[in-house]
Amino acid sequence: MSLPTDPAALWSTLTPGPDGLVAAVVQHADSGEVLMLGYMNAEALARTLTGGRVTFWSRSRQKLWEKGETSGHTLELRGLHVDCDADALLVQAVPRGPTCHTGAPSCFFRPVGEPPAPRPSAVFEQVFAEICERKAGRGMTNRDGKSYVRELLAAGVPKIAAKLAEEAGELAEALAETDRDHVAREAADLVFHALVGLAHADVALADVAAVLERRMGRSGLDEKAARTQTAASPADPDDPSPSG
Incomplete structure (x- = not known):
């Protein structure tokens, strides 16, 4: 009710x-x-x-x-x-930033006994929140007063896109190996720079999650085919021929 x-x-x-x-x-x-x-x-x-x-x-x-x-x-x-x-x-x-006055994302950060491993979604939320804090000009920097995230954001799309391509290549190389830790590290680098890209474009994690949610329960092949068909459709809905 x-x-x-x-x-x-x-x-x-x-x-x-x-x-x-x-x-x-x-x-x-x-x-x-x-x-x-x-x-x-x-x-x-x-x-x-x-x-x-x-x-x-x-x-x-x-x-x-x-x-x-x-x-x-x-x-x-x-x-x-x-x-x-x-x-x-x-x-x-x-x-918008950490909730606790100590700087922690949550006020409930003191576990009783051995703490469980953090949920991946919670980690992504925390990292993305910190990136947004740097974008807003807040948060910790190194001892020289610099911030890697702020430098990336200031450089704009060309620098962020270059880092994404670089990290994707390094992950692809790591996948050919048998070192699981190496794969995890390279994947973390790629995800981190993807989050920086989202922050630059003012796209929230919830927006990305909503897209994934819409795709759940649907064949990836069917979803890809639908996107391809939409991209190839004529600009004028009344004209069945792309060439007119």
Whole structure:
């Protein structure tokens, strides 16, 4: 059952605690990673819904707090769910930079016991987020104040395309060997430079994922044939002959 999107009407369906707050768990809208826990009152929820940026009520400062208002590491709202007891929210958002004040992508970075291997999608999200941070002029550089990513982005498509061709060639050579680690390293180099290319073109990982999702469950041969047919079709849909 869907709930009202009007802030006041939605708040009336919730069951806040004695302090007038509901817990708000923030989840990455694309990767599913849990990013942080905050609290909202009626005004914070209204600001979040109307402004599109996740806003909390700071219990320590007793004031509204838009995530990233000073650091620029905002949370762009993508979805909202209410739990069964109506006293907690699941906020789905896209982070602009690291969520935690320590610089970590998520506030939940301290494992109890041996941590599991990170999910590939989470790693890609983190690397892409750091690349976007460099593009925005933020983040760590080397001791000389330089950034490889920023230099690539500043050089533009010719330099990025050359690096992609170079890394693709090195991966092709590695595939002919039996060294799995070498293949993994060369593949990582190629993926990294592909992510730089996406950032340069302002293409989100979600856009790429959406294309792959549309292709799932369909023969790769059929999909390729359809693309070839579309590319070869005449520019004028009313003209059946390419030559007129």
